Amino acid sequence: MTVTTHTRRGALGVFAAAATAFAFAAPAQAQVDFSGQTIEWIIPFGTGGGSDTWARFNAPFLSRHLPGNPTVVVVNEPGGGSTRGTNLFAQRARADGQTILGTSGSTQFPYLLGDPRVRYEYQDWSVVMVGPTGGVAYVSPSTGVESIDDIANLQGQRLVYASQGATSLDLVPMLAFKLLGLDVNYVFGFGGRGDGRLAFERGEVNIDYQTSSAFIGNVTPLVEEGKAVPIMSWGVLDEDGNPQRDPTFPDLPILEEVYEAMHGEAPSGPMYDAYKAFNTAGFAAQKMVVLPEGASDELVETYRQAWRDVFEDPEYQESFEAALGSYGQVTDRGADALFAAGTNIDPEVRAMVVDMLSDEYNVRLGD
The missing domain is CATH 3.40.190.10 (Periplasmic binding protein-like II)
Structure with missing residues (x-):
């Protein structure tokens, strides 16, 4: 059997189209300037993995397109199946735009399952980019x-x-x-x-x-x-x-x-x-970039505009597929839709899955 594969442009999916279609509805560009500053991009995993690779590819482009061209540094905070670094972000990140977090499906799953190690609340954060995969x-x-x-x-x-x-x-x-x-x-x-x-x-x-x-x-x-x-x-x-x-x-x-x-x-x-x-x-909304609780609308729009510009960057377009594969990243309402779908679960469904893991596979959360 032959499995047909398509190029990145074909694999962006309708969410990328949605992000582009709704870009015109974004508020006017905020007057935010990161000149001379350093942005810490927290990745709650070790070096060399998929999330680390994803962030390190994107970081130079984000630096190029944020106002003031700040230095964007990827900071790895592994541990607890990604809950350690994510908890640190939730506890310590200030709402000034100088600390952002990159999450993954492995961060979403403990949250959805009600893992006791989780000390973070996705709904407190503002999503500015989502990267799907399959x-x-x-x-x-x-x-x-x-x-x-x-x-x-x-x-x-x-x-x-x-x-x-x-x-x-x-x-x-x-x-x-x-x-x-x-x-x-x-x-x-x-x-x-x-x-x-x-x-x-x-x-x-x-x-x-x-x-x-x-x-x-x-x-x-x-x-x-x-x-x-x-x-x-x-x-x-x-x-x-x-x-x-x-x-x-x-x-x-x-x-x-x-x-x-x-x-x-x-x-x-x-x-x-x-x-x-x-x-x-785990897949449609696997990787997210979020700002911490309290981030202003102006700051959120600044980051979203930066991602729009990243997606239009010719160098980004030429190198993305070779670096990360065929799935494009989205912002604006496309990101909002994926964020909502990927961070909400019916309590009864959660309870059923937790019971299944315990009864059938002897897996108890937090062990």
């Missing part, structure tokens, strides 16, 4: 699946998945597989999705997922060799929050299509609500 689930042909048309063959099989943890981004495929009714044994303790892929290549597991950039770079060769079969992507959201096929993988169905093919009806109910909430927080 993901693809795939299986070994040893499962008897040779194409998307064979997905139903997975039912009744004992599948094995290498997981980095039930409260990590792996929660999204866990919810997806449970919703589909698949029997999956999770082997926890892997260091990351790269380790999971290597376990798949060694034949130790037979179902896996990778983020889009990792899938394109590392799994596509396996697909071409007949060693992996893509079965679905996590999709994207339109401006109304409705799931759509990922423009990067237009040939792949999304979970909603797979569910309907397997069960004869559209997915619904609390488990599907949980999947949607964590899929949005």
